[in-house]
Amino acid sequence: MSREHVILNINVLDFGISPVAWRLSGLPKTANTTGDYFADIARIAERGTLDAYFLADNPAIREDPLRKPGQRALEPTTILTTVAAATSHIGLIGTLSTTFNDPVELAERLLTLDHLSGGRAAWNAVTTYNPLAGGNFGLDANPDRASRYRRADEFVDVVLALWQAAIDGRDITHHGEFFSLAGRLPLGASPQGHPLIVQAGGSPQGRDLAGRTANAVFTAEWTLAAGLEHYEQVKQVAARHGRPRSDIAILPGLITTIGSTEAEAAERYRTAHELQEPHQELTALGTALGADLTAYPIDAPFPQDLLADPHDSNTFTASLGFRESLVRAIRDRLSAKGTHYTLRDAVLEFGLGGHRRIIGTPEQVADTIEEWFRTGAADGFNLMPDTFPAGLEIFVDEVVPILRHRGLFRHEYTEPTLRERYGITPARTHTAA
Numbered sequence: 001m002s003r004e005h006v007i008l009n010i011n012v013l014d015f016g017i018s019p020v021a022w023r024l025s026g027l028p029k030t031a032n033t034t035g036d037y038f039a040d041i042a043r044i045a046e047r048g049t050l051d052a053y054f055l056a057d058n059p060a061i062r063e064d065p066l067r068k069p070g071q072r073a074l075e076p077t078t079i080l081t082t083v084a085a086a087t088s089h090i091g092l093i094g095t096l097s098t099t100f101n102d103p104v105e106l107a108e109r110l111l112t113l114d115h116l117s118g119g120r121a122a123w124n125a126v127t128t129y130n131p132l133a134g135g136n137f138g139l140d141a142n143p144d145r146a147s148r149y150r151r152a153d154e155f156v157d158v159v160l161a162l163w164q165a166a167i168d169g170r171d172i173t174h175h176g177e178f179f180s181l182a183g184r185l186p187l188g189a190s191p192q193g194h195p196l197i198v199q200a201g202g203s204p205q206g207r208d209l210a211g212r213t214a215n216a217v218f219t220a221e222w223t224l225a226a227g228l229e230h231y232e233q234v235k236q237v238a239a240r241h242g243r244p245r246s247d248i249a250i251l252p253g254l255i256t257t258i259g260s261t262e263a264e265a266a267e268r269y270r271t272a273h274e275l276q277e278p279h280q281e282l283t284a285l286g287t288a289l290g291a292d293l294t295a296y297p298i299d300a301p302f303p304q305d306l307l308a309d310p311h312d313s314n315t316f317t318a319s320l321g322f323r324e325s326l327v328r329a330i331r332d333r334l335s336a337k338g339t340h341y342t343l344r345d346a347v348l349e350f351g352l353g354g355h356r357r358i359i360g361t362p363e364q365v366a367d368t369i370e371e372w373f374r375t376g377a378a379d380g381f382n383l384m385p386d387t388f389p390a391g392l393e394i395f396v397d398e399v400v401p402i403l404r405h406r407g408l409f410r411h412e413y414t415e416p417t418l419r420e421r422y423g424i425t426p427a428r429t430h431t432a433a
C-alpha cells in the first residue's frame with residue numbers, strides 16, 4: 001500500500017450488473033436513454049466522494065446473444081458530457097476501442113471532454129472482444145489479439161503524442177504501421193494537462209500496454225493471490241519503463257449485493273436470481289471460458305477439461321484476463337471440494353464473470369476493500385453494484401462511512417483534477433528553448 005486513500009470508481013453498467021437489474025430498479029426500461037438517469041447516478045456517486053464515473057463500451061450493432069433488457073443504449077463519451085455538466089468533482093472515464101476508432105478523432109474528443117469538465121477526463125483503452133464488432137466495420141471477424149494489441153500500442157502512443165503536442169504547442173509527425181499524420185489538435189492543454197489513460201484487458205499484451213502507458217488499470221481478479229501477483233507484475237512493467245509505481249493504480253472490479261445483515265443480502269441476491277432466465281449465466285460463463293456449457297450435465301462434477309489453456313490464445317475471442325481470473329478461482333474451489341463441486345455450483349458463483357463478488361453486509365464489503373488495499377493487491381476498486389441506483393446508494397450511505405471511519409477514504413474532495421486525485425505525476429509542460 002503506497003497511497004493514503006483507496007480509489008473508488010463507479011462502473012455504471014446502466015441498471016446494474018445483475019441480468020435482471022432493470023426489473024429490480026422499478027424504472028421504465030427506457031430510463032437509461034435519458035441524460036437525467038446518468039446525471040442522478042453521478043450525483044449519488046459525488047455525494048459519496050467517489051473518485052470517478054466509469055463507462056464501458058460495446059461497439060457492436062448486431063444482435064448480441066448476451067444482451068439483457070436495459071443494457072447500454074447510449075454512447076459513453078456523450079453520456080460523460082451530461083455527467084460533467086451535472087457534477088463538479090467526479091472523474092469521467094470513457095471506454096473507447098483502439099481497434100474501431102481513429103486516434104486523431106479520439107484524442108480530440110477526449111481532450112474536449114477534459115476541457116469541458118475542468119480536467120476530469122480519462123480514456124479506458126480496450127481492444128474489443130465482442131466478435132460481432134468487426135462486422136460493423138467491414139471486417140469478416142475481429143483482428144486477432146496480437147494485431148489488435150500492436151494497433152493499440154501505436155494508437156495509445158499517437159494519442160499521447162497529440163496530447164503532449166497540445167501542451168507544447170508544436171506539430172508532430174507520425175508514420176507507423178497503422179497510422180500516418182502530421183500537425184496538432186486545435187486545442188491547448190487542459191487543466192490537468194491532458195486526460196489520463198486507463199486500460200482494461202488482462203492478457204500478457206494487455207498488462208504490458210498498461211504497465212507502459214496507463215495511469216489506472218481495470219482488472220478482473222477473483223482471488224487475493226491472483227490480485228497480489230498481477231498487481232506486482234504490472235507495477236514492475238511500469239518500473240521497467242522508468243515510471244513511478246504510484247503513476248499506475250490497479251483497480252479490480254468488485255460486484256456487490258449489500259444488505260443490512262448477511263441474511264438480507266442473501267435474500268436480495270436470491271430474489272434477483274429467481275427472476276433470471278435459467279440459461280443466462282450458463283451462456284455467460286461458457287463465453288468467458290470459451291466453451292459451450294450446454295453440452296455438459298449441469299449437476300455432474302465440474303469438467304476439468306474446461307480449465308485447460310485455449311488451443312490458440314491469439315485467436316481466443318473472449319478476454320484472456322477474465323478467463324484467467326475464472327480458471328484460478330474455479331481451480332481453488334476444485335481443490336477444496338473435489339468432485340462435490342459441480343458445473344451448477346460454478347455457474348451460480350461465477351456466472352457474472354471474472355470479477356470478485358461479495359454478497360454481504362457493509363462491514364464485509366469494507367473488510368474486503370481494506371484487505372486488498374492493505375496487502376498490496378489493489379489501489380482501489382471499480383465498483384459494480386448489482387443494481388442502480390439502489391446498489392450505489394447503499395454503498396455510498398453504508399460502506400463509505402465505514403471506510404472514512406477507518407481512515408481509508410476521503411471525507412470531501414480536495415483536488416480539482418482527476419490527475420491530482422489519483423496522485424499521478426503532472427503532465428510534462430513544455431519549457432521554451
Ligand SMILES: Cc1cc2nc3c(=O)[nH]c(=O)nc-3n(C[C@H](O)[C@H](O)[C@@H](O)COP(=O)(O)O)c2cc1C
Nearest residue numbers: 056057126127128129200201202203206319320321
Ligand atoms: C476488466 C476488463 C474490462 C473490460 N472492458 C471492456 C469494455 O468495456 N469494452 C471492450 O470492448 N472490451 C473490454 N474488455 C476486453 C479487453 O479490453 C479487450 O477488449 C479484449 O479483447 C482483450 O482482453 P484481454 O487482454 O484480457 O485478452 C475488458 C477486459 C477486462 C479484463
